[in-house]
Amino acid sequence: MLPTQRQSRGRTRRRRSHHALKAKTFALDPLSGMPKQHHRACKESGYVRAGLRVSVPKLKIGLTGG
Numbered sequence: 784m785l786p787t788q789r790q791s792r793g794r795t796r797r798r799r800s801h802h803a804l805k806a807k808t809f810a811l812d813p814l815s816g817m818p819k820q821h822h823r824a825c826k827e828s829g830y831v832r833a834g835l836r837v838s839v840p841k842l843k844i845g846l847t848g849g
Contacts, residue, residue, distance in 0.1 A: 809818040815827040824830065824837045829845020831837055838845035 807820060810821055811817070812819045812825040812828060812830050814830045815825055817825060817827050819825040819830075822831075824839075824844050826844055829837045829839075836845060840846065
């Protein structure tokens with residue numbers, strides 16, 4: 784079954800205005816000084832947040848630094 788009326792271009796574009804991708808934000812890791820994404824472990828030092836460091840040898844996370 785088809786819609787009774789087609790949607791206008793303006794209405795379609797207004798709906799799609801929220802579909803744009805956002806740029807990733809980075810913060811500097813205090814231990815290694817390397818940029819890392821928020822809520823992610825730093826690849827160099829394994830730092831996640833204050834008091835939490837992760838070490839995953841298989842993924843080579845947190846093997847060097849701080």
